[in-house]
C-alpha cells in the first residue's frame with residue numbers, strides 16, 4: 122500500500138539523525154529554529170518508524186528543567202506547572218507519510234531550481250527546507266520544541282500553563298493514533314482550556330476539520346482461464362461502474378459556521394487479479410470520502426453505502442444498501458469524525474485576532490482531518506495553526522520557506538505571553 126521495500130526503509134532509517142537540540146547560550150532564535158527543523162526532518166519517521174525520533178524528542182524535553190515529561194508508547198507529553206489559571210495544549214505529530222525520493226532533506230538557497238515557483242514568488246529571499254515532513258508537520262514540531270525550551274517562566278513568563286504533546290501515528294488508521302492512545306490510557310495528561318495543533322496552515326488559522334472515512338468498494342466475479350473467459354465473470358470490468366460513479370461525483374463546497382469546507386470522494390488505491398491469464402474474481406477500489414462538519418459519521422456513511430449497511434458477507438464485508446456505492450461490497454477500513462470550526466471560543470477568537478494583525482489572514486476551513494476533532498470530543502476548543510502550506514502536504518516536493526518558522530514562533534510566542 123505505497124510503502125517502500127523493507128531494504129530501502131532500513132537504509133533510510135539508518136541515515137536518521139538521533140539527537141536534537143540547540144545551544145541556548147549562543148544560538149539566535151532563527152538559528153535554533155533552523156537547527157531543530159533540520160534535525161527533525163533528517164530523522165526518518167514514517168508512521169511505524171517514529172521510535173528513534175520520539176527518543177530524541179524525549180531527551181530534548183527532559184533536558185528542560187521546567188517541564189515534567191511523560192511517555193506512553195511513542196507519544197511524549199511535557200507539561201509546565203507555573204500555577205496559571207488556564208492551560209494551553211500545543212500538539213504535533215512526529216510521523217510523516219512514506220518518502221518518495223524526498224529524504225534526506227536539504228536546504229535550498231534562493232534561485233535553486235528545486236524551489237517551487239509559488240514558494241519562490243511568496244518568499245523570494247528565503248532559504249527553503251525541502252523534503253518529507255517540511256510542511257506536514259516537522260516545521261511546526263520544531264517551533265513547538267523551541268517554545269517548550271524558551272517559555273520557562275524565568276526568561277519569558279507565559280500567560281498560561283502549557284502542555285506539549287508530540288505523538289505518533291497520526292497519518293494512518295485511527296486506532297494507531299498516539300494521541301488517541303494517551304487520551305484513553307491517561308486522560309489526566311491531556312487536560313486544558315484550549316489546544317493548538319501545528320498542522321500546516323501557512324501560519325493562518327484553519328478551523329475545525331473535514332471528517333474522513335476510507336473503505337474498499339468490492340466488485341466480485343468468477344475466476345476462469347482467460348482463453349475461456351465465458352466460463353468466468355470479470356470483476357475488474359465490473360469495477361468500471363465504481364470508477365464511473367466516482368468520476369461523476371462533483372466536489373461540494375459546504376459552508377459551516379462561516380467557513381467553507383470542500384468535500385471529496387476519491388479512489389486512492391486499486392487492486393485486483395491473480396494472474397496474467399486468469400479472469401479476476403475480485404477487484405477492490407479503496408475510496409476516501411472527506412465530509413464537511415455539517416455531517417456526523419453515520420450521516421456521511423449513509424451517503425456512501427446506505428443507512429443500514431446490509432448483511433455481513435464474511436471477512437467484514439457488507440453490501441451497500443443505498444448511497445453512492447449501492448449494490449457493491451463495502452469493507453470499512455477507517456473512520457474519523459469531522460469537527461465544527463469553534464471560532465467563537467474566546468481563546469480561538471483572540472488568537473485569530475492576533476493572526477489577522479500579523480498576517481492579514483482570515484480563518485479558513487481545514488480540509489484534511491486533524492486531531493482538533495479529538496479535542497472537540499474532549500470538550501477542549503482547538504484550532505490548527507502551523508508553518509508551511511497545506512497545499513504542499515504529502516507532495517513529492519514538500520518544502521518550507523525559512524521565514525515561516527520565525528513567523529509561527531513570533532505569533533505563538535506573542536500570544537502565549539500576552540494572552541487574550
Ligand SMILES: N[C@@H](CCC[C@H](NC(=O)CCC(=O)O)C(=O)O)C(=O)O
Nearest residue numbers: 291292293294295320321489490511
Ligand atoms: N485516520 C486518518 C488520518 C488521516 C490524517 C491526515 N491528516 C492530514 O494530512 C492533515 C494535514 C492537513 O490537512 O493540514 C489526512 O487528512 O489524511 C486516515 O488514516 O485516513
